Amino acid sequence: MHLDFGLRLTQEQKLIMTTEMQLSIKLLQMSSYELLQHINNEVQENIVLEYANSSEAASNDNNTKKDLFDYKEMIKYLEFDNYGGKNYITNNYVEEISPFTFIGNKSTLSDYLKEQLAESNIDYKKNMICSYLVDNLDCKGYLTLDLNVVCKELSISMELCELCLSIIHQLDPCGIGARNLSECLLIQIKRKGLYNEDLEEIISSHLQLLSENKYTLIAKKLKISPMQVQKYGDLIKGLEPKPSRGFYTGDEISYILPDAYIKKVNDEYLVLMNEEIVPKLNINSIYKEIINSSDDKVAVEYVKEKINNAMFLIKSVDNRKRTLYRVISEIINYQRDYFDYGEEYIKPMTIKNISGKLNLHESTVSRAIRDKYISLNSGRIIKIKDLFTTAINISSEQLSNQNIKRIIKEIIQEEDEKKPLSDSSIRSVLLSRGLDISRRTIAKYRDEMGIKPSSQRKRF
Incomplete structure (x- = not known):
């Protein structure tokens, strides 16, 4: 083997991922929620970027704002004191009042339980202890806090603590305040008058076997018939393992917002992009004039950099929307029978099928459909990725x-x-x-x- 050192001149083609290309790819694969969060961060950090609505609302007041500031000093202040993410311009117009301001607080499960405690005939001390226990229920309605810890923190006896817990067990919904699944089910069968020793034994010791439908094995242990075990199993499966179900527990429910709506008009399907998810962006005209009128090179260069970043973001968001529109349109063409007649008529479809039709790279299509949803003509919302089947x-x-x-x-x-x-x-x-x-x-x-x-x- 010959080893030597030397200089060689070679020519090759190579694709180098610039920062802009990486950002464009990142935006394409973002879900609507992630994109909205990213845009909100950019609007806060980039002083020249603003929402289109806010620009239109303030357009009549721009001349007044121009007279209030020394642009050169403001740019320097924002740059050198690292306050670029904040905008301290004084608004001389009345802010729009949101209707959500007038929405009251939601009544929680905790509120519902405390209302029942207030209507009961227990004394003040027991009411306070019960309220403390209610405040420590988890999202399922279970009490995961150790009673020894409760006794120590409240300086009460275990006997009093267990008495207060038994009071909570009598509240609605049935099974609330249980410390585990078995206790939750036992509380329910006792309150419903279904209790017997065999049923208690199954709930206390054989729930795992019951979940596997091993009726014969349970029957041998309890010395009863498999059919009787099956009846007990049907009864237990009809109980509520999560007492808090149907109540607001303090956690907000997240809703899926479709990226596009599919509407059928005159036997043709139209793709309507959801414009409400991503707000329209503008470049603040005040900073455009700084470039033309300012003699301060530092201020001009700063504004130019911010405008370039803002323009690239706007173009990338628009490109994301156009790419997604093309992909969805081609999916409709490919899966026409599915959209016409339902799930039974879905055809095998791969990312390669769609990318080949659109002359796009497979990775581009894969990123475009990631965590994206569409609303069908029937109103049902589905994940785009679910339409791709082997x-x-x-x-x-x-x-x-x-x-x-x-x-x-x-x-x-x-x-x-x-x-x-x-x-x-x-x-x-x-x-x-x-x-x-x-x-x-x-x-x-x-x-x-x-x-x-x-x-x-x-x-x-």
Whole structure:
């Protein structure tokens, strides 16, 4: 092997990711919420960037604002004192009053429980202890705080603490204040008059076996019939494991906002981008005039840099919207039967299918659909990524994995509950219909749909 040192001149093509390209890619794959957060941060940090509405609202007052400031001094102040993220311009116009200002506080589960305590006939001390316990319930309505800690913090006896906890157990919703799932279920069966020793034993010691439908094994332990265990199991499964369900627990509910709406007009589907998610941005005209009128080079260069950053952000957001529009439009063309007739007609579709039609790189399409949602003509909101399904070759025909899952689910729904079909038996049924699917694939799809194996679906 010959080793030496030397200089060689070579020519090659290489793609270098600039900071702007990296930001553009980052914006493309952001969800609507992430993009909104990013824009809010940029508006706070970039003094020349503003929301379009605020610019229009203040357009009539711009001349007055110009007379109030020395632009050169303001730019220097913002730059050298590192206050670029704040804008201290005084508003001479009345701010718009938000209707959300007049919305009252939501009534929580804690409020509901304390109202019941106030209406009960317990003394002040017990009421205070019960209120303390209520304040320490978790989001499920359980008391996870150790009673020994409660006794120490409140300087009370364990007997009094347990008495106050029993008072909470009598409140609605039924099962509130339990310290674990078993206690929650036991409270419910006692208050509903369903209590017996066998039922208590199942709840206290055999919930795991019950979740696996191992009725025979539980029956041997309790020396009762499997059918009786099954009846107990049906009763337990009808109880509420989360007492706080349906009540506001203090956590805000997050809603999915669609990135686009699909509307059918005259047998054609239109893609309407949701303009309300991302606010329109403008360059503040005051800073544009600084470039033309100011003699301070430092101020001009500072403003130019901020304007360039703002313009790139505006263009990147617009490019993100156009790319997403093109991808959704092509998906509609490809999955026309799905949009016309429903889930049964979804076709196998990969990112490569769409990227090839649009002459885009697969990674671009993948980023464009990440965490994006669309609202269908029926009003249902779906994740765009759910429309991409792998293909399974069946003879000369291709079916999507979603269609295969639907067929497997229908077969299981029609089975004899006393003799549920095993995965091998389901495969035999599929083979009789001309669908050659492996047993392992069937088990995988069944798990993905949350359907238990045959041993746990059996009914007596």
